Amino acid sequence: MSESTVRVDDPGDLIAAIPSMLSFPPTRSLVVITLRHRDVAGRDRETLIETVARFDLGPDPEGLARTAVRACIRGTDAVMVVFVDDRATPKDAQTQRRLLRMLTDGFTDAGVRVAGAWATSRIEAGEPWQAVTNPAIAGTLPDPMSGAVAAATAASGGPIRRSREEITALVALDSSAAAQLDIVLPVALDEIHQRWRLASDRGELDAIRREAIEFILDRVRDISRGEQPSSDDLARIALTVGDGFVSLVMLAVSAGEHAHAAEALWLRLTRCLRGAVRAEPAALLAYSAYLRGDGSLATSAIKAAFAADPDHPLADLLADALRDGYPHSTLRALADHGIDTATQLGIDLPRHAST
Structure with missing residues (x-):
């Protein structure tokens, strides 16, 4: 807690x-x-x-x-x-x-x-x-x-x-939702791969990262208003949130004013993605849960991340934090790095005082 x-x-x-x-x-x-x-x-x-x-x-x-x-x-x-x-x-x-x-x-x-x-x-x-x-x-x-x-x-x-089993079930794959995403992911992958490769060739990676972050921020705000992202939206987020810069900014979003909505997004992605692409949302879910003090959900999410990618760096860091009992204030410093990264990309995120 x-x-x-x-x-x-x-x-x-x-x-x-x-x-x-x-x-x-x-x-x-x-x-x-x-x-x-x-x-x-x-x-x-x-x-x-x-x-x-x-x-x-x-x-x-x-x-x-x-x-x-x-x-x-x-x-x-x-x-x-x-x-x-x-x-x-x-x-x-x-x-x-x-x-x-x-x-x-x-x-x-x-x-x-x-x-x-x-x-x-x-x-x-x-x-x-x-x-x-x-x-x-x-x-x-x-x-x-x-x-x-x-x-x-x-x-x-x-x-x-009611039980640890309920927490495990919470992050389990939703086969029906995953089947819907399986339909749109290949098309989204081709489009995003081409756009990011072109941006890299033109030296415009900061611009496309900024676009990806702002898209996710808009969907998080939608969730906070009770609106749910479409399968196309989820596919786009799943395929861009794994970028190191985007992921770092999402740590700040997970600790910010829309933290509950961000956690809901990470949970939904964890439940509807298969394979390696599932690792990043699961790790972000673990981070969100850790900040809330929900060690049980964090543990289940870390296991999901490792199942998707045994070498996932954020999941590895969070596993160490749980094992060694890092206080939440220590991991909250990652959110500050995310805010700094957002600033470098031209995105203004509020800096919340640590408790």
Whole structure:
């Protein structure tokens, strides 16, 4: 989840908010919530949720602890830990406490404080939760779909999905839509190839890149108004967005005022394209999702990008960012490069202040 000023004071409320922050309810998982503190003039210091990371609970607690610490220490002041396991028994509680000690040691060595640790069998309304180190601190979970963080997530355009399988299905190929695009892509490919080759011969690549970017910007604005691009439009975008300059500017568009519409375009392209041409929209979808803090959708989109192009550079960068826990502010710097590129091409994009 991107940094949030939603205040969650009760552990039960925090645990119930996890499906909103991950975009799905985790099962048999270790969840690490990373925190960052920010000084605000004239106000008390704010605690912001920076990222939420989920790890499978497996047979290797030492390896899990090392992986979780490595992924969650970057740009972090403190973390909170939640165990979600419907198999838990009193013996498993000892295992959780042992894993918590390893996590605490690892985070402490990195200068990061473990601010709290809780456990529950599943994140559903009425389920009991308790503190890992003191079972006397306990309660029941409120409805995960009605909490403050869920409301904030929905308001920002981030849906809460029912499972990881739903997220995987979200980026799966839509065979019907792909068949429609298969019809128009060959003609579009011939036309665009000829136009770009001619522009290159004439030294007019900047002009044709500017035209391609402005065309995509117009379609993004159309989507924000509720209008949908045609198959011809999608084919044209699919065949030009892979240009390095165009793609870099699209990172800025993905972080700008029409971010939700841009993400909708990348998602639609990911669902209706086959082959290598699918990689760029899928990677841009992953970037959009990462900026929103939707790590689950970002992961699925990265997998789609790699399936289309195993060496795709943006997908590779985003995979590293997810693995190593880069804060969103780090990747947002790519959008600034995109704005600079747009300026060089004669396109004015607003520069949004980083949070």
